[in-house]
Amino acid sequence: MSTDWTRKTAAELADALAAGETSSVELTRAHLDRIAQVDGPVHAFLHVDADGALAQAQASDERRAAGGPASSLDGVPIAVKDVLATKGVPTTCGSRILEGWVPPYDATVVARLREAGLPILGKTNMDEFAMGSSTEHSAYGTTHNPWDLDRIPGGSGGGSAAAVAAFEAPLAVGTDTGGSIRQPGAVTGTVGVKPTYGGVSRYGLVALANSLDQAGPVTRTVLDAALLHEVIGGHDPLDSTSIDQPIGNLVEAVKQGSSGDLSGVRVGVITEMSGEGWQPGVLARFQDSLDLLTKAGAEVVEVSCPTFVHALATYYLILPAEASSNLARFDAMRYGLRVLPEGVADPSAEEVMRATRDAGFGPEVKRRIILGTYALSSGYYDAYYGQAQKVRTLISRDFANAFEQVEVLVSPTAPTTAFPIGEKVDDPLAMYLNDLATIPANLAGVPGISVPNGLADEDELPSGFQVLAPALADDRVYRVGAALEALLAGEWGGPLLDRAPALEGAAR
Protein backbone atom coordinates (compact mmCIF):
# COMPACT_ATOMS: atom_id res chain seq x y z
CA MET A 1 0.00 0.00 0.00
CA SER A 2 1.39 3.38 -0.94
CA THR A 3 2.02 6.10 1.62
CA ASP A 4 -0.57 8.90 1.95
CA TRP A 5 1.86 11.80 1.93
CA THR A 6 -0.86 14.34 2.70
CA ARG A 7 -1.18 13.00 6.26
CA LYS A 8 2.50 13.64 7.08
CA THR A 9 3.88 16.72 8.78
CA ALA A 10 6.17 19.06 6.85
CA ALA A 11 9.12 17.88 8.96
CA GLU A 12 8.34 14.26 8.04
CA LEU A 13 8.07 15.19 4.36
CA ALA A 14 11.42 16.99 4.52
CA ASP A 15 12.99 13.88 6.08
CA ALA A 16 11.44 11.61 3.44
CA LEU A 17 12.79 13.87 0.69
CA ALA A 18 16.24 13.89 2.28
CA ALA A 19 16.16 10.08 2.58
CA GLY A 20 15.18 9.74 -1.09
CA GLU A 21 11.90 8.00 -0.20
CA THR A 22 9.85 10.36 -2.31
CA SER A 23 10.19 13.29 -4.70
CA SER A 24 8.84 16.81 -4.55
CA VAL A 25 6.83 16.10 -7.70
CA GLU A 26 5.18 13.12 -5.98
CA LEU A 27 4.40 15.19 -2.85
CA THR A 28 3.09 18.12 -4.88
CA ARG A 29 0.91 15.81 -7.01
CA ALA A 30 -0.48 14.16 -3.87
CA HIS A 31 -1.54 17.52 -2.47
CA LEU A 32 -2.96 18.74 -5.79
CA ASP A 33 -4.98 15.51 -5.95
CA ARG A 34 -6.23 16.07 -2.42
CA ILE A 35 -7.24 19.64 -3.34
CA ALA A 36 -9.13 18.32 -6.38
CA GLN A 37 -10.83 15.78 -4.14
CA VAL A 38 -11.96 17.92 -1.18
CA ASP A 39 -11.69 21.61 -2.02
CA GLY A 40 -15.13 21.73 -3.63
CA PRO A 41 -16.90 21.54 -0.25
CA VAL A 42 -14.07 23.20 1.77
CA HIS A 43 -13.27 26.07 -0.65
CA ALA A 44 -9.94 26.90 0.98
CA PHE A 45 -8.36 27.97 -2.33
CA LEU A 46 -9.16 30.91 -4.58
CA HIS A 47 -6.58 29.86 -7.15
CA VAL A 48 -4.68 26.59 -7.62
CA ASP A 49 -1.44 26.90 -9.57
CA ALA A 50 -0.89 23.24 -10.51
CA ASP A 51 1.49 23.92 -13.39
CA GLY A 52 3.57 26.41 -11.43
CA ALA A 53 3.76 24.14 -8.39
CA LEU A 54 4.79 21.11 -10.43
CA ALA A 55 7.46 23.11 -12.27
CA GLN A 56 8.87 24.27 -8.92
CA ALA A 57 8.72 20.68 -7.63
CA GLN A 58 10.59 19.44 -10.71
CA ALA A 59 13.26 22.10 -10.16
CA SER A 60 13.50 21.07 -6.51
CA ASP A 61 14.02 17.41 -7.41
CA GLU A 62 16.73 18.38 -9.89
CA ARG A 63 18.44 20.56 -7.28
CA ARG A 64 18.40 17.73 -4.76
CA ALA A 65 19.69 15.20 -7.30
CA ALA A 66 22.57 17.58 -7.97
CA GLY A 67 23.29 17.46 -4.25
CA GLY A 68 22.24 20.95 -3.20
CA PRO A 69 18.81 21.35 -1.58
CA ALA A 70 18.16 25.08 -1.04
CA SER A 71 16.78 24.69 2.50
CA SER A 72 15.52 22.17 5.02
CA LEU A 73 12.04 22.50 3.46
CA ASP A 74 13.15 22.34 -0.19
CA GLY A 75 10.46 20.47 -2.11
CA VAL A 76 7.74 20.62 0.57
CA PRO A 77 4.64 22.29 -0.96
CA ILE A 78 2.88 25.25 0.63
CA ALA A 79 -0.26 27.39 0.26
CA VAL A 80 -0.15 31.20 0.46
CA LYS A 81 -2.86 33.57 1.66
CA ASP A 82 -4.19 35.66 -1.20
CA VAL A 83 -3.06 38.92 0.43
CA LEU A 84 0.60 38.30 -0.50
CA ALA A 85 1.72 39.37 -3.98
CA THR A 86 2.78 36.43 -6.17
CA LYS A 87 4.44 37.28 -9.47
CA GLY A 88 2.49 35.76 -12.35
CA VAL A 89 -0.18 34.28 -10.06
CA PRO A 90 -3.48 36.12 -9.40
CA THR A 91 -3.74 38.02 -6.11
CA THR A 92 -7.20 39.27 -5.15
CA CYS A 93 -7.19 39.83 -1.36
CA GLY A 94 -10.67 38.29 -1.50
CA SER A 95 -11.95 41.47 -3.17
CA ARG A 96 -13.75 42.19 -6.44
CA ILE A 97 -11.67 45.32 -6.79
CA LEU A 98 -8.59 43.16 -7.47
CA GLU A 99 -10.33 40.43 -9.48
CA GLY A 100 -7.88 39.05 -12.02
CA TRP A 101 -4.94 41.19 -10.85
CA VAL A 102 -1.63 39.47 -11.58
CA PRO A 103 1.18 41.16 -9.64
CA PRO A 104 4.38 42.00 -11.51
CA TYR A 105 6.45 41.23 -8.40
CA ASP A 106 6.74 38.83 -5.44
CA ALA A 107 6.23 39.71 -1.79
CA THR A 108 9.46 39.11 0.15
CA VAL A 109 7.81 36.19 1.98
CA VAL A 110 6.92 34.62 -1.37
CA ALA A 111 10.40 35.29 -2.78
CA ARG A 112 11.90 33.54 0.26
CA LEU A 113 9.60 30.54 -0.22
CA ARG A 114 10.71 30.31 -3.85
CA GLU A 115 14.40 30.66 -2.92
CA ALA A 116 13.98 27.96 -0.27
CA GLY A 117 12.41 25.67 -2.90
CA LEU A 118 8.84 25.32 -1.56
CA PRO A 119 6.39 24.72 -4.45
CA ILE A 120 3.43 27.12 -4.12
CA LEU A 121 0.20 25.14 -4.54
CA GLY A 122 -2.05 28.18 -4.77
CA LYS A 123 -3.66 31.13 -3.04
CA THR A 124 -5.99 30.73 -0.09
CA ASN A 125 -9.34 32.37 0.64
CA MET A 126 -9.74 35.20 3.13
CA ASP A 127 -12.10 37.90 4.32
CA GLU A 128 -11.88 40.83 1.91
CA PHE A 129 -8.63 42.72 2.62
CA ALA A 130 -8.35 40.59 5.79
CA MET A 131 -11.33 42.31 7.42
CA GLY A 132 -13.23 39.63 9.28
CA SER A 133 -13.12 36.59 11.52
CA SER A 134 -14.95 34.02 9.41
CA THR A 135 -13.99 34.35 5.68
CA GLU A 136 -17.67 35.13 5.08
CA HIS A 137 -16.57 38.57 3.89
CA SER A 138 -14.66 37.07 0.95
CA ALA A 139 -16.10 38.25 -2.37
CA TYR A 140 -15.54 34.73 -3.70
CA GLY A 141 -17.56 32.64 -1.26
CA THR A 142 -17.05 31.37 2.28
CA THR A 143 -14.48 28.77 3.27
CA HIS A 144 -15.97 25.89 5.27
CA ASN A 145 -14.50 24.43 8.45
CA PRO A 146 -13.23 20.88 7.79
CA TRP A 147 -14.52 19.83 11.24
CA ASP A 148 -18.08 20.81 10.30
CA LEU A 149 -18.74 22.18 6.84
CA ASP A 150 -21.69 24.24 8.09
CA ARG A 151 -19.38 26.28 10.32
CA ILE A 152 -16.86 29.06 9.78
CA PRO A 153 -13.12 28.29 9.63
CA GLY A 154 -12.21 31.55 11.37
CA GLY A 155 -10.78 34.55 9.67
CA SER A 156 -9.45 36.38 8.04
CA GLY A 157 -7.08 33.54 7.16
CA GLY A 158 -9.74 30.82 7.16
CA GLY A 159 -8.51 29.55 3.80
CA SER A 160 -4.96 28.91 4.98
CA ALA A 161 -6.14 27.23 8.20
CA ALA A 162 -8.75 25.09 6.42
CA ALA A 163 -6.22 24.05 3.73
CA VAL A 164 -3.88 22.75 6.41
CA ALA A 165 -6.66 21.20 8.53
CA ALA A 166 -8.11 19.41 5.47
CA PHE A 167 -4.65 18.03 4.53
CA GLU A 168 -4.70 19.97 1.27
CA ALA A 169 -1.31 21.48 2.17
CA PRO A 170 1.23 20.60 4.87
CA LEU A 171 2.10 24.28 5.34
CA ALA A 172 0.52 27.66 4.67
CA VAL A 173 1.33 31.31 5.17
CA GLY A 174 -1.18 33.58 6.87
CA THR A 175 -1.26 37.17 8.05
CA ASP A 176 -2.39 38.38 11.47
CA THR A 177 -3.60 41.95 12.07
CA GLY A 178 -5.88 41.25 15.04
CA GLY A 179 -5.85 37.46 15.21
CA SER A 180 -6.23 36.32 11.58
CA ILE A 181 -3.63 33.56 11.96
CA ARG A 182 -4.31 32.51 15.57
CA GLN A 183 -8.13 32.53 15.68
CA PRO A 184 -8.53 30.37 12.52
CA GLY A 185 -5.90 28.08 14.03
CA ALA A 186 -7.99 27.73 17.19
CA VAL A 187 -11.27 26.94 15.45
CA THR A 188 -9.76 24.47 12.95
CA GLY A 189 -7.51 22.55 15.36
CA THR A 190 -4.29 23.79 13.72
CA VAL A 191 -1.22 25.75 14.79
CA GLY A 192 -0.80 29.43 13.96
CA VAL A 193 1.98 31.86 14.87
CA LYS A 194 1.99 35.64 14.77
CA PRO A 195 5.66 36.61 14.95
CA THR A 196 7.00 39.73 16.65
CA TYR A 197 5.98 42.80 14.63
CA GLY A 198 8.83 43.40 12.17
CA GLY A 199 10.05 39.81 12.41
CA VAL A 200 8.68 38.85 8.98
CA SER A 201 8.79 41.29 6.06
CA ARG A 202 5.60 43.10 5.04
CA TYR A 203 6.94 43.98 1.59
CA GLY A 204 4.33 42.83 -0.92
CA LEU A 205 1.76 42.13 1.79
CA VAL A 206 -1.25 44.21 0.73
CA ALA A 207 -1.64 46.46 3.77
CA LEU A 208 -4.73 46.39 5.97
CA ALA A 209 -3.21 48.25 8.95
CA ASN A 210 0.53 48.80 8.61
CA SER A 211 1.27 49.09 12.29
CA LEU A 212 -0.51 45.80 13.09
CA ASP A 213 -0.07 43.45 10.08
CA GLN A 214 2.32 40.54 10.43
CA ALA A 215 2.74 37.41 8.26
CA GLY A 216 3.42 34.07 9.88
CA PRO A 217 3.17 30.26 9.74
CA VAL A 218 -0.05 28.20 9.54
CA THR A 219 0.70 24.51 10.17
CA ARG A 220 -0.41 21.32 11.90
CA THR A 221 2.51 21.10 14.32
CA VAL A 222 4.60 23.55 16.32
CA LEU A 223 7.82 22.17 14.80
CA ASP A 224 6.52 22.79 11.27
CA ALA A 225 5.69 26.38 12.26
CA ALA A 226 9.24 26.94 13.52
CA LEU A 227 10.74 25.44 10.34
CA LEU A 228 8.61 27.73 8.18
CA HIS A 229 9.19 30.77 10.41
CA GLU A 230 12.95 30.35 9.97
CA VAL A 231 12.47 30.32 6.17
CA ILE A 232 10.27 33.44 5.89
CA GLY A 233 11.59 35.48 8.85
CA GLY A 234 14.47 37.87 9.25
CA HIS A 235 15.49 41.34 8.16
CA ASP A 236 14.35 42.73 4.81
CA PRO A 237 15.73 46.06 3.59
CA LEU A 238 12.56 46.48 1.45
CA ASP A 239 10.44 46.89 4.61
CA SER A 240 11.39 49.91 6.72
CA THR A 241 9.71 48.36 9.78
CA SER A 242 11.66 45.11 9.49
CA ILE A 243 13.83 44.39 12.53
CA ASP A 244 17.54 44.07 11.74
CA GLN A 245 18.22 41.34 14.28
CA PRO A 246 18.34 37.53 14.16
CA ILE A 247 14.94 35.88 14.77
CA GLY A 248 16.44 33.36 17.17
CA ASN A 249 16.78 29.60 17.01
CA LEU A 250 13.12 28.63 16.89
CA VAL A 251 13.54 24.98 15.88
CA GLU A 252 15.89 24.52 18.83
CA ALA A 253 13.25 26.08 21.13
CA VAL A 254 10.70 23.53 19.85
CA LYS A 255 13.07 20.67 20.57
CA GLN A 256 13.65 21.99 24.06
CA GLY A 257 9.89 22.31 24.63
CA SER A 258 9.04 18.90 23.17
CA SER A 259 10.80 17.23 26.08
CA GLY A 260 7.70 18.28 28.03
CA ASP A 261 9.77 19.79 30.83
CA LEU A 262 8.86 23.34 31.82
CA SER A 263 10.62 23.41 35.18
CA GLY A 264 11.04 26.94 36.40
CA VAL A 265 9.04 28.57 33.58
CA ARG A 266 6.67 31.21 34.93
CA VAL A 267 3.33 31.27 33.08
CA GLY A 268 0.87 34.13 33.58
CA VAL A 269 -2.88 33.65 33.10
CA ILE A 270 -4.43 36.94 31.96
CA THR A 271 -7.17 37.72 34.49
CA GLU A 272 -9.19 39.81 32.07
CA MET A 273 -9.63 36.97 29.58
CA SER A 274 -12.40 34.93 31.09
CA GLY A 275 -15.93 35.39 32.38
CA GLU A 276 -18.94 36.52 30.41
CA GLY A 277 -18.87 35.74 26.69
CA TRP A 278 -16.42 32.85 27.06
CA GLN A 279 -17.77 29.43 26.13
CA PRO A 280 -17.62 27.04 29.12
CA GLY A 281 -16.11 24.21 27.04
CA VAL A 282 -13.33 26.51 25.85
CA LEU A 283 -12.58 27.57 29.43
CA ALA A 284 -12.62 23.92 30.57
CA ARG A 285 -10.03 22.91 27.94
CA PHE A 286 -7.97 25.95 28.92
CA GLN A 287 -7.96 24.82 32.56
CA ASP A 288 -6.95 21.28 31.50
CA SER A 289 -3.99 22.74 29.61
CA LEU A 290 -2.96 24.84 32.59
CA ASP A 291 -3.02 21.71 34.74
CA LEU A 292 -0.75 19.95 32.24
CA LEU A 293 1.71 22.86 32.23
CA THR A 294 1.76 22.83 36.03
CA LYS A 295 2.43 19.09 36.00
CA ALA A 296 5.31 19.74 33.60
CA GLY A 297 6.92 21.99 36.16
CA ALA A 298 5.67 25.41 35.12
CA GLU A 299 4.72 27.90 37.78
CA VAL A 300 1.25 29.15 36.80
CA VAL A 301 0.13 32.47 38.31
CA GLU A 302 -2.59 34.99 37.54
CA VAL A 303 -1.57 38.34 36.08
CA SER A 304 -3.84 41.33 35.58
CA CYS A 305 -3.59 43.50 32.47
CA PRO A 306 -6.31 46.03 33.33
CA THR A 307 -6.18 48.03 30.09
CA PHE A 308 -6.86 44.94 27.97
CA VAL A 309 -10.59 45.49 28.46
CA HIS A 310 -10.18 48.53 26.19
CA ALA A 311 -8.13 46.69 23.55
CA LEU A 312 -11.10 45.92 21.30
CA ALA A 313 -12.24 49.56 21.18
CA THR A 314 -8.65 50.72 20.65
CA TYR A 315 -8.23 48.28 17.79
CA TYR A 316 -11.50 49.23 16.10
CA LEU A 317 -10.34 52.85 15.98
CA ILE A 318 -6.72 52.33 14.96
CA LEU A 319 -7.39 49.62 12.40
CA PRO A 320 -10.14 51.42 10.44
CA ALA A 321 -8.11 54.64 10.52
CA GLU A 322 -5.10 52.93 8.96
CA ALA A 323 -7.27 50.86 6.61
CA SER A 324 -9.21 53.86 5.29
CA SER A 325 -5.91 55.50 4.43
CA ASN A 326 -4.36 52.34 2.92
CA LEU A 327 -7.36 51.46 0.79
CA ALA A 328 -7.35 54.91 -0.81
CA ARG A 329 -4.89 53.37 -3.27
CA PHE A 330 -7.75 51.50 -4.95
CA ASP A 331 -8.68 54.43 -7.14
CA ALA A 332 -9.44 52.66 -10.47
CA MET A 333 -6.51 54.37 -12.18
CA ARG A 334 -3.38 52.18 -12.10
CA TYR A 335 -4.58 48.63 -11.47
CA GLY A 336 -7.66 46.71 -10.45
CA LEU A 337 -11.30 47.27 -11.26
CA ARG A 338 -12.59 50.33 -13.14
CA VAL A 339 -16.35 50.85 -13.22
CA LEU A 340 -18.00 53.75 -15.05
CA PRO A 341 -20.99 55.36 -13.30
CA GLU A 342 -24.32 54.64 -14.93
CA GLY A 343 -26.03 57.39 -16.87
CA VAL A 344 -23.12 59.81 -16.70
CA ALA A 345 -21.73 61.01 -20.02
CA ASP A 346 -17.98 61.61 -19.93
CA PRO A 347 -17.54 60.93 -16.18
CA SER A 348 -14.67 62.50 -14.24
CA ALA A 349 -11.90 60.53 -12.56
CA GLU A 350 -13.52 61.19 -9.20
CA GLU A 351 -16.92 59.91 -10.37
CA VAL A 352 -15.26 56.78 -11.75
CA MET A 353 -13.43 56.28 -8.46
CA ARG A 354 -16.67 56.55 -6.45
CA ALA A 355 -18.52 54.12 -8.69
CA THR A 356 -15.61 51.66 -8.71
CA ARG A 357 -15.23 51.64 -4.94
CA ASP A 358 -18.97 51.12 -4.48
CA ALA A 359 -18.95 48.17 -6.89
CA GLY A 360 -15.57 46.75 -5.86
CA PHE A 361 -15.71 46.84 -2.06
CA GLY A 362 -17.97 44.61 0.05
CA PRO A 363 -20.04 45.76 3.06
CA GLU A 364 -17.43 45.13 5.78
CA VAL A 365 -14.75 47.06 3.87
CA LYS A 366 -17.15 49.98 3.39
CA ARG A 367 -18.07 49.89 7.09
CA ARG A 368 -14.45 50.07 8.15
CA ILE A 369 -13.39 52.72 5.63
CA ILE A 370 -16.23 54.96 6.77
CA LEU A 371 -15.49 54.27 10.44
CA GLY A 372 -11.83 55.12 9.86
CA THR A 373 -12.73 58.28 7.98
CA TYR A 374 -14.92 59.25 10.94
CA ALA A 375 -12.19 58.56 13.53
CA LEU A 376 -9.70 60.65 11.58
CA SER A 377 -12.01 63.55 10.73
CA SER A 378 -11.46 66.91 12.33
CA GLY A 379 -13.47 67.37 15.51
CA TYR A 380 -13.34 63.65 16.33
CA TYR A 381 -9.63 62.96 15.88
CA ASP A 382 -8.58 63.73 19.48
CA ALA A 383 -11.50 61.89 21.05
CA TYR A 384 -11.12 58.77 18.94
CA TYR A 385 -7.89 58.14 17.02
CA GLY A 386 -5.71 60.27 19.33
CA GLN A 387 -7.17 58.66 22.43
CA ALA A 388 -6.79 55.18 20.93
CA GLN A 389 -3.09 55.81 20.35
CA LYS A 390 -2.69 56.74 24.02
CA VAL A 391 -4.55 53.66 25.22
CA ARG A 392 -2.32 51.64 22.92
CA THR A 393 0.62 52.87 24.99
CA LEU A 394 -1.15 51.73 28.17
CA ILE A 395 -1.73 48.27 26.68
CA SER A 396 1.99 47.97 25.86
CA ARG A 397 2.77 49.02 29.44
CA ASP A 398 0.45 46.31 30.77
CA PHE A 399 2.44 43.78 28.74
CA ALA A 400 5.74 45.20 30.00
CA ASN A 401 4.57 44.99 33.62
CA ALA A 402 3.28 41.46 33.14
CA PHE A 403 6.51 40.27 31.54
CA GLU A 404 8.41 41.47 34.60
CA GLN A 405 6.50 38.86 36.57
CA VAL A 406 6.23 35.98 34.08
CA GLU A 407 8.01 34.65 31.00
CA VAL A 408 4.86 34.05 28.95
CA LEU A 409 1.20 35.07 29.15
CA VAL A 410 -1.55 32.61 28.24
CA SER A 411 -5.28 32.67 27.45
CA PRO A 412 -7.76 30.79 25.31
CA THR A 413 -7.11 31.93 21.72
CA ALA A 414 -10.74 32.62 20.88
CA PRO A 415 -13.74 32.96 23.22
CA THR A 416 -15.80 30.33 21.38
CA THR A 417 -15.46 27.41 19.02
CA ALA A 418 -16.45 27.72 15.34
CA PHE A 419 -19.93 29.19 14.97
CA PRO A 420 -22.42 28.41 12.18
CA ILE A 421 -21.93 30.16 8.85
CA GLY A 422 -24.30 33.11 8.61
CA GLU A 423 -24.78 33.59 12.35
CA LYS A 424 -22.79 36.81 12.75
CA VAL A 425 -22.18 37.97 9.19
CA ASP A 426 -24.38 41.07 9.48
CA ASP A 427 -23.70 41.76 13.17
CA PRO A 428 -20.31 43.51 13.17
CA LEU A 429 -19.95 43.85 16.93
CA ALA A 430 -20.60 40.13 17.53
CA MET A 431 -18.06 39.32 14.82
CA TYR A 432 -15.45 41.66 16.31
CA LEU A 433 -15.65 39.89 19.70
CA ASN A 434 -13.96 36.81 18.20
CA ASP A 435 -10.64 38.64 18.35
CA LEU A 436 -10.93 39.72 21.96
CA ALA A 437 -7.98 37.63 23.12
CA THR A 438 -5.73 38.02 20.10
CA ILE A 439 -5.89 41.81 19.53
CA PRO A 440 -3.69 42.99 22.45
CA ALA A 441 -0.62 41.24 20.94
CA ASN A 442 -1.03 43.13 17.66
CA LEU A 443 -1.40 46.47 19.41
CA ALA A 444 1.84 45.86 21.35
CA GLY A 445 3.70 44.04 18.57
CA VAL A 446 4.46 40.96 20.68
CA PRO A 447 4.56 37.39 19.31
CA GLY A 448 1.84 34.79 19.90
CA ILE A 449 0.99 31.20 19.05
CA SER A 450 -2.23 29.23 19.06
CA VAL A 451 -1.93 25.51 19.77
CA PRO A 452 -4.94 23.15 19.48
CA ASN A 453 -5.83 22.03 23.01
CA GLY A 454 -8.87 19.83 22.68
CA LEU A 455 -12.55 19.74 21.83
CA ALA A 456 -15.20 21.67 23.74
CA ASP A 457 -17.70 19.39 25.48
CA GLU A 458 -20.76 21.26 24.16
CA ASP A 459 -20.06 20.81 20.45
CA GLU A 460 -17.00 18.55 20.01
CA LEU A 461 -15.25 21.36 18.13
CA PRO A 462 -11.61 22.47 18.56
CA SER A 463 -10.40 25.14 20.93
CA GLY A 464 -7.02 26.87 21.00
CA PHE A 465 -4.48 27.79 23.66
CA GLN A 466 -2.66 31.09 23.14
CA VAL A 467 0.88 31.79 24.37
CA LEU A 468 2.25 35.35 24.23
CA ALA A 469 5.84 36.47 24.85
CA PRO A 470 7.76 39.76 24.85
CA ALA A 471 8.84 41.28 21.53
CA LEU A 472 11.74 39.37 19.96
CA ALA A 473 11.24 36.43 22.34
CA ASP A 474 9.42 34.35 19.73
CA ASP A 475 11.44 31.34 20.91
CA ARG A 476 9.42 31.34 24.15
CA VAL A 477 6.06 30.85 22.41
CA TYR A 478 7.62 27.96 20.48
CA ARG A 479 9.06 26.35 23.61
CA VAL A 480 5.85 26.53 25.63
CA GLY A 481 3.69 25.72 22.59
CA ALA A 482 5.77 22.63 21.78
CA ALA A 483 5.65 21.49 25.41
CA LEU A 484 1.85 21.74 25.53
CA GLU A 485 1.55 19.98 22.16
CA ALA A 486 3.75 17.12 23.38
CA LEU A 487 1.90 16.79 26.68
CA LEU A 488 -1.50 16.76 24.95
CA ALA A 489 -0.39 14.27 22.29
CA GLY A 490 0.78 12.04 25.13
CA GLU A 491 -2.68 12.16 26.70
CA TRP A 492 -4.57 11.72 23.43
CA GLY A 493 -2.26 9.16 21.86
CA GLY A 494 -1.98 11.28 18.69
CA PRO A 495 -2.73 14.69 17.21
CA LEU A 496 -6.15 16.31 17.57
CA LEU A 497 -6.71 16.38 13.80
CA ASP A 498 -6.85 12.56 13.80
CA ARG A 499 -10.33 13.06 15.23
CA ALA A 500 -11.53 15.39 12.46
CA PRO A 501 -14.12 13.82 10.16
CA ALA A 502 -12.94 12.35 6.86
CA LEU A 503 -13.97 14.79 4.18
CA GLU A 504 -14.62 12.26 1.43
CA GLY A 505 -17.91 11.41 3.13
CA ALA A 506 -18.80 15.03 3.66
CA ALA A 507 -18.50 15.75 -0.04
CA ARG A 508 -21.75 13.96 -0.77
Added chain:
Amino acid sequence: MPDTPATVSREEVRHLADLARIELSDDELDHLAPQLAVIIDSVASINQVAAGDIPPTSHALALTNVFREDVVRPGLTADEALSGAPEQEQQRFKVPRILGDEQ
Protein backbone atom coordinates in the same frame (compact mmCIF):
# COMPACT_ATOMS: atom_id res chain seq x y z
CA MET B 1 -31.93 46.63 21.58
CA PRO B 2 -32.02 50.06 23.23
CA ASP B 3 -32.33 53.18 21.10
CA THR B 4 -28.89 53.92 19.81
CA PRO B 5 -27.56 57.34 20.73
CA ALA B 6 -27.40 59.61 17.71
CA THR B 7 -23.63 59.44 17.46
CA VAL B 8 -23.74 59.35 13.69
CA SER B 9 -26.62 60.29 11.41
CA ARG B 10 -27.53 59.02 7.97
CA GLU B 11 -26.44 62.36 6.48
CA GLU B 12 -23.12 62.16 8.30
CA VAL B 13 -22.50 58.68 6.88
CA ARG B 14 -23.29 60.02 3.41
CA HIS B 15 -20.75 62.80 3.98
CA LEU B 16 -18.10 60.37 5.28
CA ALA B 17 -18.63 58.05 2.30
CA ASP B 18 -18.23 61.08 0.09
CA LEU B 19 -14.91 61.95 1.76
CA ALA B 20 -13.83 58.32 1.27
CA ARG B 21 -14.90 58.43 -2.41
CA ILE B 22 -17.47 55.65 -2.15
CA GLU B 23 -20.81 56.09 -3.89
CA LEU B 24 -23.41 54.59 -1.56
CA SER B 25 -26.97 53.82 -2.65
CA ASP B 26 -29.91 54.76 -0.43
CA ASP B 27 -30.33 51.10 0.50
CA GLU B 28 -26.70 50.87 1.59
CA LEU B 29 -27.04 54.04 3.64
CA ASP B 30 -30.14 52.69 5.37
CA HIS B 31 -28.24 49.54 6.24
CA LEU B 32 -24.86 51.03 7.16
CA ALA B 33 -25.83 54.09 9.15
CA PRO B 34 -27.42 52.27 12.13
CA GLN B 35 -24.57 49.72 12.19
CA LEU B 36 -21.97 52.48 12.29
CA ALA B 37 -23.87 54.20 15.09
CA VAL B 38 -23.71 50.99 17.15
CA ILE B 39 -19.99 50.52 16.47
CA ILE B 40 -19.10 54.13 17.26
CA ASP B 41 -21.20 53.99 20.41
CA SER B 42 -19.29 50.87 21.44
CA VAL B 43 -15.79 52.23 20.81
CA ALA B 44 -16.65 55.52 22.54
CA SER B 45 -15.98 53.68 25.83
CA ILE B 46 -12.33 54.39 25.17
CA ASN B 47 -12.88 57.91 26.42
CA GLN B 48 -13.43 56.53 29.92
CA VAL B 49 -9.71 55.75 30.11
CA ALA B 50 -7.74 58.48 31.85
CA ALA B 51 -4.85 58.94 29.47
CA GLY B 52 -4.36 62.70 29.38
CA ASP B 53 -0.59 62.79 29.76
CA ILE B 54 0.15 59.41 28.16
CA PRO B 55 2.26 59.64 24.99
CA PRO B 56 0.58 58.20 21.87
CA THR B 57 1.87 55.04 20.16
CA SER B 58 1.66 55.00 16.37
CA HIS B 59 3.80 51.90 15.90
CA ALA B 60 4.27 48.95 18.22
CA LEU B 61 8.03 48.83 17.79
CA ALA B 62 9.07 52.12 16.24
CA LEU B 63 12.27 52.29 14.22
CA THR B 64 13.74 55.61 13.12
CA ASN B 65 16.18 56.66 10.40
CA VAL B 66 15.89 53.50 8.35
CA PHE B 67 18.03 54.00 5.27
CA ARG B 68 19.46 51.79 2.57
CA GLU B 69 22.64 52.08 0.56
CA ASP B 70 22.30 54.74 -2.13
CA VAL B 71 22.82 52.38 -5.03
CA VAL B 72 20.80 51.65 -8.15
CA ARG B 73 18.71 48.52 -7.96
CA PRO B 74 16.28 47.00 -10.45
CA GLY B 75 12.66 48.19 -10.47
CA LEU B 76 9.61 47.38 -12.56
CA THR B 77 9.78 47.92 -16.30
CA ALA B 78 7.20 50.21 -17.86
CA ASP B 79 5.33 47.22 -19.24
CA GLU B 80 5.28 45.54 -15.82
CA ALA B 81 4.10 48.72 -14.12
CA LEU B 82 1.30 49.07 -16.67
CA SER B 83 0.37 45.38 -16.67
CA GLY B 84 -2.63 45.87 -14.38
CA ALA B 85 -3.81 49.21 -15.74
CA PRO B 86 -7.50 49.45 -16.66
CA GLU B 87 -6.46 51.54 -19.68
CA GLN B 88 -3.12 52.67 -21.06
CA GLU B 89 -1.82 54.74 -23.93
CA GLN B 90 1.74 55.51 -25.05
CA GLN B 91 3.29 53.82 -21.99
CA ARG B 92 1.12 55.88 -19.64
CA PHE B 93 -1.86 55.21 -17.38
CA LYS B 94 -4.93 56.49 -19.21
CA VAL B 95 -7.39 58.10 -16.78
CA PRO B 96 -10.79 59.79 -17.10
CA ARG B 97 -10.90 63.57 -17.26
CA ILE B 98 -9.71 65.32 -14.10
CA LEU B 99 -11.38 68.72 -14.58
CA GLY B 100 -14.92 69.78 -15.48
CA ASP B 101 -15.78 71.42 -18.81
CA GLU B 102 -16.11 74.84 -17.24
CA GLN B 103 -12.74 74.71 -15.51
